[in-house]
Amino acid sequence: MIYLVKYDKWLNSELIDKNTKEELKKIKDKKELEDRFYKDLEFGTGGLRGIIGAGANRMNVYTVRKATQGLAEYLLNKYGKEKISVSIAYDSRIMSETFSKEAALTLCANGIRVNLFESLRPTPMLSYAVRYLKSKAGIVITASHNPKKYNGYKVYGEDGGQVTDKTAKNITSFIEKIDDFSKIKTMEMKVAEELRYLNIIGEEVDKNYIDNVKSLSIREDLVKESAKDLKIIYTPIHGAGNIPVRRVLKELGYKNLSVVKEQEMPNGEFPTAEYPNPEEPQVFKIALDMAKELKPDIIFGTDPDCDRIGAVVKDDRGEYKVLSGNMMGVLLSHYILTSLKEKNKLPDNGVIIKTIVTTEMAAKIAGKFGVQSIDVLTGFKYIGEKIKEFEEIGDKTYLFGFEESYGYLAGTFVRDKDAIIASMLICEMALYYKKKGMNLYNALINLYEEYGYYKEELVSITLEGKKGVDKISKVLEHLRHSMKVEINNVKIVKKLDYNISIEKNLVNLTEKQIKLPQSNVLKFILEDESYFVIRPSGTEPKMKIYMSVTGNSLKNSDEKMKSFKKNVMDIINNACDV
Incomplete structure (x- = not known):
């Protein structure tokens, strides 16, 4: 077996240290050994x-x-x-x-x-x-x-x-x-x-970076006059964001900021968060306990390397709600475009970039402002690649980019998602709405009323090891060739296969090329504009299924998603059993 040959090579190498060899010798489980060396x-x-x-x-x-x-x-x-x-x-x-x-x-x-x-x-x-x-x-x-x-x-x-x-x-x-x-x-x-x-x-x-971040503030006068009035709770979730996030906000005048002490110091064991991800509501448990006394306008947390950020606000029932990446993305898109337009700084060739699994609501908002919306493959590297392209060609102006997985970027001096920049803009946006007697949840509902009640969900199926990799590949291949023609009596009208770069219209049977890099991703779009996407994660042993529906109210979109999700997951589970 090839993995045993590699294993022996490590054990017999004079360049491998004694402790590493001892760790390997203690492994008795053949599957564990195979996974380490296959x-x-x-x-x-x-x-x-x-x-x-x-x-x-x-x-x-x-x-x-x-x-x-x-x-x-x-x-x-x-x-x-x-x-x-x-x-x-x-x-x-x-x-x-x-x-x-x-x-x-x-x-x-x-x-x-x-x-x-x-x-x-x-x-x-x-x-x-x-x-x-x-x-x-x-x-x-x-x-x-x-x-x-x-x-x-x-x-x-x-x-x-x-x-x-x-x-x-x-x-x-x-x-x-x-x-x-x-x-x-x-x-x-x-x-x-x-x-x-x-x-x-x-x-x-550090200083040059911080100065550049502060330069992205859009409503400088509002921040200068009223930053002290915004109540903030922040958690770095044991990561790298503690110092730079607080430094930016302090230098801009946000004096009313409380940090979650139990999660303040860097710690790779993540003792208060088994999964240190601001997408997970449980990472905000301590912050929410603090909120009972402090009554903040905004709660937010950044992940260990501080490129993702999640925020919590009160809903219309007074209950705290973690905003999804899509929710925050559309809020920031609308706030940035509105603010630039009011200040006559909105360029004619402005562009917002999102990924293929990110809400289509952002494209609708961009269109309202005469701004182009461009889709890229999942991964912020593709947004960074577009910024470079715009810079070289000079025909478009990058305004904002985001992905549903809590990554956002304004400005072009950074070419990756940036939770420090995002934290500053989120605080500015929260301050703006506070002065209007609103919070971010109220602002979100207003956007839904105007553009439609978009709802998205993500299901991740963990499939570890070599068997997991093979299973994900087989499921995608099965769906590629054996997908149904409708879901719950709603026709599937388009199939986008990014592995062969072909978008197929299933109604008139025409095809067109997808002008993106090849990737093992499938997207199915239905007649009512709902869709689902399936792809292997690029960073975790997971298969990810993204779903989206649009309703005419919160209740209606929730009901539509519940039904759609059940039907999609039945299809996925059946494919897993093949």
């Missing part, structure tokens, strides 16, 4: 992500060094002997600091200079640092919102955006050539510093 941890379009532990299919110093050696060789091949630097950041996760230093030392050993943040920083600050320091690439050690057993390794290009498909494949080709640990270079930290290959960065980058 493949190398894959370098996907976002880099590496996996469970921390010993083995070729795990996050550890050896897989990090190997990926970094491949990246170094890619950079040297692309840029030759010109001066190359790479910027590196890390979050609060277990071993993040260790992995960041290991990556730095492998780069230094290859003659590449490294700008390493002095302590943990949010992912968007790494994106900014790459551009600010004119690096050829960036690395951030994070597994975003995954459970504590995970860590990851994300790679950024010189534009500050996550590397996309073509570049990731090129980097992968260099990584795959490394078939022996002896081909991986490293050096001592002291030597790297003495040779001036290692540059520790901090406040200079």
Whole structure:
């Protein structure tokens, strides 16, 4: 068996440390051993992500060094002997600091200079640092919102955006050539510093970034006069957002901010949040207890690497409600467009970008303001790629981008989702509506009344290990060729197969090309404009099913979703049983 050959190679290598070998020897479960060695941890379009532990299919110093050696060789091949630097950041996760230093030392050993943040920083600050320091690439050690057993390794290009498909494949080709640990270079930290290959960065980058964030405030006069009146509760969920988020808000005059003490300090064990994701209502439990006394206007939390943000507001019954990523996305889209129009700053060629699984309500809002809405594949890297394209061609002006999974970006000095920028805009928006005697929930209902009661849901099915990967592939392939023609007596009118880049009209049987990168994703659109999308997660062992309906009231859209969800999940479950 191939996995046992790899296992023996690790056990017999003189370059693998004693503790790692001991961890491997203690594994008695053959399935566990197979999962650790049946493949190398894959370098996907976002880099590496996996469970921390010993083995070729795990996050550890050896897989990090190997990926970094491949990246170094890619950079040297692309840029030759010109001066190359790479910027590196890390979050609060277990071993993040260790992995960041290991990556730095492998780069230094290859003659590449490294700008390493002095302590943990949010992912968007790494994106900014790459551009600010004119690096050829960036690395951030994070597994975003995954459970504590995970860590990851994300790679950024010189534009500050996550590397996309073509570049990731090129980097992968260099990584795959490394078939022996002896081909991986490293050096001592002291030597790297003495040779001036290692540059520790901090406040200079921080200040420039913070100043840029503050420049995105749209209603500066309102903020200057009234920021002190907004009551805020914030939780960093044990992550990297605590200092920069509070710094931005403090410098803008938001004085009435309370932090959830139990979740304030960085801690990769995430003791108060098993799943440190602001999409999950339970991460706000302590904040909601605080809210009984403090009565805040807004509660929000950022994930461990502070690129996602979730917010909580009171609904019309006085109960606190976690706004979905789609809800916040349409609120911010409308607020930004309204504010720019009022100030006569709305450009004729403005664009909002969203992903193919993100609410169509955003496109309707954009259209009302004469602004174009563009869809990209799931993953903020594709939004960053569009910003770069707009910059190079000069025919469009980026205004705002978001995805349903709680990621938002205004401005172009960062090329990834940014919860620091989003926190500032959310607070400004909450302040704006407070002065009108409203909260964000009231504002959302007004938007529903105008544009339709859109409702979206996501179901994630966890399928771990090699069997899980195979199962997801089989389900998608089955649906690709055996899908029904209707759901609950409503015809399916379009099938979008992103794997072959074809959109098929099932009514008149015409086809047209989808001008997006190929991806193993299926989207089915029904006659009543409801739809569902199915795809494998790019970062977790999950199959994701996205569903959307539109109703004429909250109750009506809830009822429609309940029925639609049941029918869609029956189809998915039947496909799983095939």
